[in-house]
Amino acid sequence: MNKAIVVFEVEGGSDKGPDGHRKDTMPIVNSIKDAGWHAEVVYFHPDKADEIFDTVSKNFDAYISRVNPGSIPGGEKGYMTLLTKLADAGLVGMSTPADMMAYGAKDALVxxxxxxxxxxxxxxxxxxxxxxxxxxxxxxxxxxxxxxxxxxxxxxxxxxxxxxxxxxxxxxxxxxxxxxxxxxxxxxxxxxxxxxxxxxxxxxxxxxxxxxxxxxxxxxxxPRIVEGEIRILMVGDEPVFIVHKKPAAGGDSFSATLFSGATYTYDKPEAWPDLLEMFDKARPVIASKLGENDNVPLIWTADFMLADGEDGEDTYVLGEINNSCVGFTSELDMGIQEKVAKEAIRRAEAKNA
CATH class of the missing domain: 3.90.70 (Cathepsin B; Chain A)
Structure with missing residues (x-):
C-alpha cells in the first residue's frame, strides 16, 4: 500500500485561483498530508494520458477528481477513459465515471x-x-x-x-x-x-x-421554488451543511443560482430536522438505485424544493443530484476539507484491507 492519493485537475478555467488550482484543492491535499498520507495534484492532458496512467497506477492507492467536465481539454472521453482504467487497475475512484454518470446525469431523477x-x-x-x-x-x-x-x-x-x-x-x-x-x-x-x-x-x-x-x-x-432551493452537501454518508438558495424576487424568477441573483444562506444540518430525517431514510434508496455496490460519491449534493403534502404539511421534492466536481470554497472555514480527507483515506484503506 502506497498510502498516497492523487488529486486530478486540469489547467485553466474560471474555477482556478492565482496558484492555478481550484480554491478547495490544496486544502484537500494538505488535509490528506496532515493525516499522514501523501497527496499531490496531477493535471490531466489528453497527450499525457498514458504517462499519467503508468505513474499514478504504480504509486497511488486512490484518486480524487476535481475536474469540471466542461473544462476538460479535448473533451471528456480521454479523461473518463483514464479514470476507468485506473479504477480497473485497483485504485479507489472518487468518483468513477460510472458514479459521475449515475449521480450527475439528470436522468437520475427518472x-x-x-x-x-x-x-x-x-x-x-x-x-x-x-x-x-x-x-x-x-x-x-x-x-x-x-x-x-x-x-x-x-x-x-x-x-x-x-x-x-x-x-x-x-x-x-x-x-x-x-x-x-x-x-x-x-x-x-x-x-x-x-x-x-x-x-x-x-x-x-x-x-x-x-x-x-x-x-x-x-x-x-x-411553484414553491420561489421560496428557495435547499441543497444538502454530503461527504460520503455525512451531511456537512445545508444551503438555502432563494431566487431573486419578482418577475418570472425561479433560478436559485448566484449568477441569476439568488441569495444563499448557510446552515448547519440540524437547522433542517425534517429534511434531514427524510433524507436519512432516502439515502439507502438513492444508493441502491443509482450507485454500484450501494456506494455514494465522496462529495455530492442533493437539491430539494418545498412542496405541499396531502395534509398541508411541508414536503420536499428532489430537483437534482450533483457529484462530478462539487465545490465548497465558501465553506472552507467549516473544515469540510478535513472530512473529505478522512473519508478518502477510509475508503482507500477499506479497499486495501
Missing amino acids: KLNDTPLVPEDTAAYYDVESFHNTFPTSLTYGERVLKQNRGSTGEGIWRVRLADADLAKSVEPGSKLPLDTKLKCTEAVDNKTHDYTLGDFMDFCDQYIIGDNGMLVDMRFM
Whole structure:
C-alpha cells in the first residue's frame, strides 16, 4: 500500500485561483498530508494520458477528481477513459465515471420517480422523435421544467408554460397541443423569459438531445421554488451543511443560482430536522438505485424544493443530484476539507484491507 492519493485537475478555467488550482484543492491535499498520507495534484492532458496512467497506477492507492467536465481539454472521453482504467487497475475512484454518470446525469431523477423523492410523472427524452411526440401532451398537465444533461449555473434548464392563461385552464389533460401553441419559456441561467411557439421551442431544444450523453428531463414545475432551493452537501454518508438558495424576487424568477441573483444562506444540518430525517431514510434508496455496490460519491449534493403534502404539511421534492466536481470554497472555514480527507483515506484503506 502506497498510502498516497492523487488529486486530478486540469489547467485553466474560471474555477482556478492565482496558484492555478481550484480554491478547495490544496486544502484537500494538505488535509490528506496532515493525516499522514501523501497527496499531490496531477493535471490531466489528453497527450499525457498514458504517462499519467503508468505513474499514478504504480504509486497511488486512490484518486480524487476535481475536474469540471466542461473544462476538460479535448473533451471528456480521454479523461473518463483514464479514470476507468485506473479504477480497473485497483485504485479507489472518487468518483468513477460510472458514479459521475449515475449521480450527475439528470436522468437520475427518472430512476427515482417510483420513490417519494420525485414526482412520478418525471420522464426523460433520449431521442428527438420521442421528445416531439410526447412533450406536446406533457404540457397539457401544467407547467413543466426541461433540464438538459450538461451545462451549469442553470444553462439549458427551462420553465415552460402556455402563454394563454385561459388555454392553460381549459386544455384537456392528455390531449396534444398544436405546434403553433404560444409558450412562455424562462431559462434558469438568467431568469429571462422568451416567447416561442411549441414547434420552434422543441426544435431549439433538439440541441440538448443530440450528441454524446444527450437527453432532456421533463418534470412538473414546483411553484414553491420561489421560496428557495435547499441543497444538502454530503461527504460520503455525512451531511456537512445545508444551503438555502432563494431566487431573486419578482418577475418570472425561479433560478436559485448566484449568477441569476439568488441569495444563499448557510446552515448547519440540524437547522433542517425534517429534511434531514427524510433524507436519512432516502439515502439507502438513492444508493441502491443509482450507485454500484450501494456506494455514494465522496462529495455530492442533493437539491430539494418545498412542496405541499396531502395534509398541508411541508414536503420536499428532489430537483437534482450533483457529484462530478462539487465545490465548497465558501465553506472552507467549516473544515469540510478535513472530512473529505478522512473519508478518502477510509475508503482507500477499506479497499486495501
